[in-house]
Amino acid sequence: MKCIECSALGGNIDEVLSMSSDAPKPGSEEVQKGKGKTMIVKVEACSLSRGDSIMLEGSCDLMLNPKLPFVPGMDICGVVEEVAENSEAFKVGDRIVATNGMTPTGGLAEYAVVQTNNAAKAPANITPVQASVLPNSPIAGLHAAKAAKLKEGDRVMVLGGSGGVGSALLQLVKDAKASFLATTSTAEALCLSLGADVVVNYRETNWYEDERYKAEPFDVVIDCVGWRDEWKEAYRRGVLKSGWNGGLSMRALCRAG
Numbered sequence: 001m002k003c004i005e006c007s008a009l010g011g012n013i014d015e016v017l018s019m020s021s022d023a024p025k026p027g028s029e030e031v032q033k034g035k036g037k038t039m040i041v042k043v044e045a046c047s048l049s050r051g052d053s054i055m056l057e058g059s060c061d062l063m064l065n066p067k068l069p070f071v072p073g074m075d076i077c078g079v080v081e082e083v084a085e086n087s088e089a090f091k092v093g094d095r096i097v098a099t100n101g102m103t104p105t106g107g108l109a110e111y112a113v114v115q116t117n118n119a120a121k122a123p124a125n126i127t128p129v130q131a132s133v134l135p136n137s138p139i140a141g142l143h144a145a146k147a148a149k150l151k152e153g154d155r156v157m158v159l160g161g162s163g164g165v166g167s168a169l170l171q172l173v174k175d176a177k178a179s180f181l182a183t184t185s186t187a188e189a190l191c192l193s194l195g196a197d198v199v200v201n202y203r204e205t206n207w208y209e210d211e212r213y214k215a216e217p218f219d220v221v222i223d224c225v226g227w228r229d230e231w232k233e234a235y236r237r238g239v240l241k242s243g244w245n246g247g248l249s250m251r252a253l254c255r256a257g
């Protein structure tokens with residue numbers, strides 16, 4: 001089968017990625033080996049997220065760095081080609097979305113081996129390309145929204161509102177009827193279209209220094225960038241009400257698994 005292989009970590013993408021056309025197609029033995037918990041999926045679309053770039057950069061810790069060469073691409077949408085007969089969740093022909101997480105058995109291939117407990121039926125009303133995005137960033141956004149315990153009327157600051165996680169999260173914040181601001185340097189129109197009341201360009205201004213927000217401090221800051229500790233400064237300056245729920249870092253979510 002055809003696939004894209006990565007031959008080295010941290011290199012120039014144009015040099016380290018190459019097309020291979022003679023990779024072995026996964027078959028029944030994989031399904032048997034998986035004892036009913038794996039299936040073979042014909043990949044229709046594979047989405048690449050920040051997690052994929054971290055893996056390609058070689059920035060995972062030693063436990064997670066893949067053995068070379070490997071096929072990148074964590075998240076896919078595709079059609080089940082083979083699954084254990086006794087599988088209750090899936091049958092041949094189902095269109096599914098799945099993530100393989102930080103494993104080197106990626107979706108940039110014609111076929112992928114997928115763990116059934118990492119898969120779900122794809123929604124019928126969106127395209128495979130759209131569906132392939134669902135298993136990763138929007139789920140992280142959902143976790144962040146739940147952890148933030150958003151409620152109607154909250155004032156929320158979303159750091160990194162334009163990213164994969166942030167753009168999903170903005171919609172959830174809107175859904176919770178909170179009022180909110182989002183930071184981005186590249187996609188103001190996107191953040192506004194997803195419901196942000198105000199968009200702040202973090203390259204032009206430090207939102208936590210803005211005196212106007214002291215009069216109406218935030219209830220929660222959700223960090224979808226992953227490493228911004230600005231919420232602490234915001235709390236110190238009285239721009240954020242509570243330091244306890246104020247810093248929800250995606251990095252912390254990563255650590256929590």
Ligand SMILES: NC(=O)c1ccc[n+]([C@@H]2O[C@H](COP(=O)([O-])OP(=O)(O)OC[C@H]3O[C@@H](n4cnc5c(N)ncnc54)[C@H](OP(=O)(O)O)[C@@H]3O)[C@@H](O)[C@H]2O)c1
Nearest residue numbers: 050140160161162163164165184185186224225226250254
């Ligand atoms: N726990 C999980 O399962 C999980 C899943 C997915 C992601 N994550 C983590 O969540 C974080 C976000 O992932 P993502 O996929 O949404 O990333 P992404 O698509 O690359 O988005 C990054 C966001 O951060 C903003 N940003 C970039 N540099 C910045 C800076 N110097 N200061 C302030 N904002 C900056 C970007 O804004 P502009 O480009 O508009 O400037 C964009 O809004 C990452 O740390 C990722 O590892 C965790």
